[in-house]
Amino acid sequence: GAVVSQHPSWVICKSGTSVKIECRSLDFQATTMFWYRQFPKQSLMLMATSNEGSKATYEQGVEKDKFLINHASLTLSTLTVTSAHPEDSSFYICSDTAGLSSYEQYFGPGTRLTVT
Amino acid sequence: AQTVTQSQPEMSVQEAETVTLSCTYDTSENNYYLFWYKQPPSRQMILVIRQEAYKQQNATENRFSVNFQKAAKSFSLKISDSQLGDTAMYFCAFTASGTYKYIFGTGTRLKVLA
Numbered sequence: 001g002a003v004v005s006q007h008p009s010w011v012i013c014k015s016g017t018s019v020k021i022e023c024r025s026l027d028f029q030a031t032t033m034f035w036y037r038q039f040p041k042q043s044l045m046l047m048a049t050s051n052e053g054s055k056a057t058y059e060q061g062v063e064k065d066k067f068l069i070n071h072a073s074l075t076l077s078t079l080t081v082t083s084a085h086p087e088d089s090s091f092y093i094c095s096d097t098a099g100l101s102s103y104e105q106y107f108g109p110g111t112r113l114t115v116t
Numbered sequence: 117a118q119t120v121t122q123s124q125p126e127m128s129v130q131e132a133e134t135v136t137l138s139c140t141y142d143t144s145e146n147n148y149y150l151f152w153y154k155q156p157p158s159r160q161m162i163l164v165i166r167q168e169a170y171k172q173q174n175a176t177e178n179r180f181s182v183n184f185q186k187a188a189k190s191f192s193l194k195i196s197d198s199q200l201g202d203t204a205m206y207f208c209a210f211t212a213s214g215t216y217k218y219i220f221g222t223g224t225r226l227k228v229l230a
């Protein structure tokens with residue numbers, strides 16, 4: 001299956017700063033990627049759909065100015081958490097749609113964000 | 117709006133035994149796909165099995181099989197010959213044809229006991 005990488009795997013930042021998370025589709029040109037957020041012992045919640053060359057589509061309740069998504073190339077999508085606060089601490093996971101005909105998503109290993 | 121429900125927050129099974137995880141969903145769509153994903157302690161999401169709604173035959177992948185009941189909107193996962201490595205969170209997911217957006221259930225934490 002397709003391989004998706006994320007960087008960094010774990011990041012700690014101070015409240016008020018911004019942090020960028022990268023998601024790379026290593027063997028597939030992904031026009032669409034997804035960003036999820038997962039709180040401890042909870043399910044994955046879709047935050048936004050990242051579209052190559054155009055604006056991301058955010059799910060209801062997700063602040064687009066706080067969670068900036070850029071999908072500048074077919075292999076890279078970035079999520080920037082701006083002016084981070086402790087409540088933004090979470091596990092962030094991206095995925096791509098390499099399994100186009102099968103509708104299978106391939107997930108990155110996730111990024112643990114801790115805001116102090 | 118579509119919803120996915122997993123009513124078993126936690127389950128345990130003895131090694132080598134069989135366990136069934138439940139999933140129900142609600143949708144007005146006729147064409148859709150259902151998935152079971154496994155999330156071990158590493159938190160890497162791994163596809164276990166998938167089912168196309170238009171296929172009546174239940175999907176199987178080695179020790180994993182599903183019981184897909186379209187009319188009842190039920191999609192359970194059966195794990196046979198459970199192994200210690202099956203210990204993980206299991207998420208049921210739904211996507212309508214053409215959208216690629218997943219709706220996940222709340223998950224079932226499965227523990228395989230030695």
